[in-house]
Amino acid sequence: MKKEKNHNKEILIRVFAHAIKDIIEYIPGPDMGTDERCMYWVKSEIGRAVGLPREIGGIPLDEIGATGFGLSVCAEVASSFCDVNLEGARIVIQGFGSVGQHAARFLAAKDAVLVAAADSQGTIFNPQGIDIEHLIQLKNVGKSVIDYSQGEKLEQDAVIAIPCDIWIPAARPDVIHSDNVDRLQTKLVLQGANIPFTAEAERICHQRHILIVPDFIANAGGVICGAVEYAGGNQQNAFQAIEKKIRQNSTLVLETATKTGIQPREVAVEIAKRRACNVMKWWE
Secondary structure, eight states: OHHHHHHHHHHHHHHHHHHTTTOTTOOOOOOTTOOHHHHHHHHHHHSOOSSOOGGGTOOOHHHHTHHHHHHHHHHHHHHTTTTOOSTTOEEEEEOOSHHHHHHHHHHHTTTOEEEEEEETTEEEEOTTOOOHHHHHHHHHTTOOGGGOSSSEEEOGGGGGGSOOSEEEEOSOTTOBOTTTGGGOOOSEEEOOSSSOBOHHHHHHHHHTTOEEEOHHHHTTHHHHHHHHHHTTOOHHHHHHHHHHHHHHHHHHHHHHHHHHOOOHHHHHHHHHHHHHHHHHGGGO
16 A cells, blocks of 8 residues: 555656756755655656755765754744743644654753644644653654653644744644634744744734744754755755754844844845845846
8 A cells, every 4th residue: 555655646746746847947845745755756856856865975964953953043043032942942833744853852852841742633732841862753653643651642733832932834824813822822933844833923023022033044954954955065065054044044033023023034035135136137
């Protein structure tokens, strides 16, 4: 059954790759539901991809946790803007897949404590802390976070209301919206997923003085890693680039947001537009 499922997945990915073959400006990389093997299929179909297996010269960004590492760097920067001490900080992660797992691991190395994690089956909560490596092992053998024995098993959306210092959405878009944003009990949100909050939810959080570091700042580690790979760099180069770029961009965005009172996403978008316009001048 698993072999047949993988074969069907390969066919779908090769069809997708063929569909974008002529869009040469687009360099495919891994995202939700794909991994290094999938990127190999894309590469073999159209000749370009990043996030490739290590064995063929790639930097397996999901395997090494590039996005999760970037989130941990962002957490270091952002913590000083919202009165959070990473040592002992309570972390809650919504979506315990590749991004969520590595974010938990890298933040634990900074002495933060994972108190809750959720996946599609439910939420596990332990205010005393969760053994991250054990939880990852369970996920690696196809089990759910609620199979973790040392904690309270809750419904999937219960993860929203668990009190914490840092809340990390690392799954799907629009998880937090105007109907549930008031349930959040946190000081800092690091957006590990793409557009996990609606614009209205971010506005409400800003009014409540919950600091949100937007997705394309906080979760850029994977994209940065892919760029380094495409340019011929190695894993060490990738981690160095992630550390430097996310630290610089997070600091710039949050310093500006603090001085102006403008939402961090609005600040980040304006900076991105300005940079894009400056680059485009060279093609005029």
